[in-house]
């Protein structure tokens with residue numbers, strides 16, 4: 001094996017409202033739509049990602065919470081009914097998902113090598129959390145690509161946001177290593193919203209969009225600041241300000257998914273594409289794609305062109321070694 | 331004893347005593363204690379068991395289980411290797427509706443949930459399996475709102491006793507909560523399971539000592555401090571709920587059945603047996619601001635001065651030390667306080683200065699200690715403030731003030747006067763007021779609030795505080 005690659009990373013938030021709004025057959029409650037900007041954003045992102053023929057989706061969701069280590073699923077198939085404990089009136093979804101157990105086990109192994117506490121979940125009655133199901137559905141409603149689900153280990157945050165971040169960076173590196181070894185074409189889904197203060201009441205019709213807006217302006221500004229860094233390819237700065245973002249906007253990225261993904265992508269210096277931004281009961285949500293493989297190829301192409309130009313001018317004296325490292329496109 | 335409550339219990343909600351009692355002597359002892367509690371419950375004439383679990387979290391108000399026969403095979407998210415928990419319960423839906431109505435009548439959002447597969451939390455499933463396995467008693471359960479503060483949680487408890495009275499029912503009340511909630515974060519040998527810190531252990535014992543004396547109101551009153559010191563499970567909301575339900579008093583006989591670690595956290599079973607009939611409290615005021623937090627018991631305060639209490643009760647020692655330094659001709663002059671955990675002054679002044687029994691604090695902003703970071707401010711490339719978050723700033727100011735007070739040996743309860751400076755009264759007053767209300771009550775310090783053109787750094791909130799440290803200080807402040 002070997003030669004596996006990450007083809008894309010996606011900030012893929014999981015408000016169950018978006019699934020509810022689409023009325024898929026698997027979900028029992030019915031709606032009249034709602035949250036269109038985000039759903040259309042997901043649609044664009046989905047097209048872009050699925051066109052690249054991924055072999056596996058890896059999802060990190062804050063709603064599979066563990067306190068002892070990072071867990072991965074170790075059985076090939078899970079079927080069941082996922083009911084959101086917070087919004088049960090919106091999300092009661094019958095799922096049937098296939099798991100890439102080989103990749104799960106590689107992540108388990110690489111995580112251990114990196115000194116992390118890792119566990120494999122092998123209980124057949126386990127119920128997949130609604131966060132993972134939501135992100136997976138929105139990226140690929142057909143569920144015909146296997147998945148790997150990684151639990152959200154909350155315990156490093158007993159110490160501090162920064163300790164938590166460091167651990168997620170290591171998990172990201174271990175994940176990238178495992179993907180490389182697997183030979184698979186992988187897409188990473190960081191299942192997190194951005195600012196996360198939400199309203200504690202709901203309109204009579206949940207999808208009544210005349211009530212939907214961001215919780216407050218300060219939260220919007222924080223979201224914009226974070227999105228700006230993503231769009232400008234400033235992922236190191238992005239990760240540096242996350243601990244403050246977590247405190248200031250109660251950001252769900254505290255759960256670590258974004259840090260995990262950015263680290264697995266090797267802190268990309270290319271711009272990410274924001275497919276959509278919108279609020280869901282006051283929280284800020286964005287669908288953002290790091291088109292990893294495409295950007296890598298484009299960069300390689302640009303370098304190639306640069307070399308040609310250099311050769312033209314100085315007669316073939318291009319110095320590959322002097323090439324600037326582009327901030328780690330893996 | 332008549333009344334709406336036959337007995338109340340505090341029990342832990344982790345699955346270990348249910349699924350793996352033989353793996354650890356600690357878990358086995360907890361399992362044994364569960365059996366003793368179950369036997370007591372079995373002997374009562376209660377109509378139902380009412381559960382509040384810190385593991386059933388809600389965001390939109392409160393949820394009430396309204397499926398008459400919920401059933402599922404539950405696998406815990408973290409403890410899946412210990413196996414599945416298959417359950418089938420009998421739910422008192424009449425009571426669930428009545429309780430939801432009372433909560434709504436108090437102005438909160440409430441929803442009855444009757445959905446196949448709704449995830450009943452591990453805490454209730456464990457408690458139900460060990461206390462009421464044959465479904466002899468129908469069950470009722472309410473969620474724990476993770477945003478609710480103390481007063482609201484107390485009120486939700488009180489709503490339960492109103493619903494019990496209206497339906498003419500008598501309940502066994504079970505609060506499913508851990509004590510100190512710091513897990514060991516790595517694999518452990520269950521045979522060696524122990525409390526994750528000595529401090530947590532000491533705090534748990536202190537809480538259980540008071541609970542064992544039946545002083546529920548006193549335990550409820552120390553929950554905030556317990557949370558700070560020992561990371562109480564869901565900030566002690568379970569105890570608040572129970573205390574609100576029982577009407578905020580200490581009139582119980584108490585019994586601690588067992589206290590053991592589960593994966594480093596504190597787990598205990600305790601019983602509270604009312605010495606007077608528990609009925610709705612006449613005139614229970616719903617408006618949070620009108621609910622004055624009273625300190626009923628004297629014992630807790632006295633005990634707080636023993637060595638295991640981290641927070642000094644009187645500030646004399648701290649201040650005196652500084653005087654000694656001063657008398658040696660070095661260090662700050664008499665009564666001067668320079669706090670380490672508060673932001674550095676931006677000019678030639680101390681954080682606080684004590685004169686007699688009064689402690690005067692310099693104006694204090696939200697800046698984080700040791701940094702130039704001002705929480706809740708968004709600054710553009712030119713350094714102009716483009717937005718600020720009054721809530722984050724107010725909270726940060728108050729935390730800074732608490733830090734200064736604590737380092738001076740005082741506490742926020744000692745504050746007698748507050749002057750407030752806001753740069754945008756119109757926009758920020760309401761939100762400021764709300765956060766302020768989390769720290770002070772109507773019978774707290776006097777207060778003056780003014781709008782100012784600007785403050786020395788790009789902050790939106792500054793507080794100037796005076797505390798009184800003389801005799802009877804806290805009684806006076808509260």
Ligand SMILES: [Fe+2]
Nearest residue numbers: 014062131252
């Ligand atoms: Fe979420």
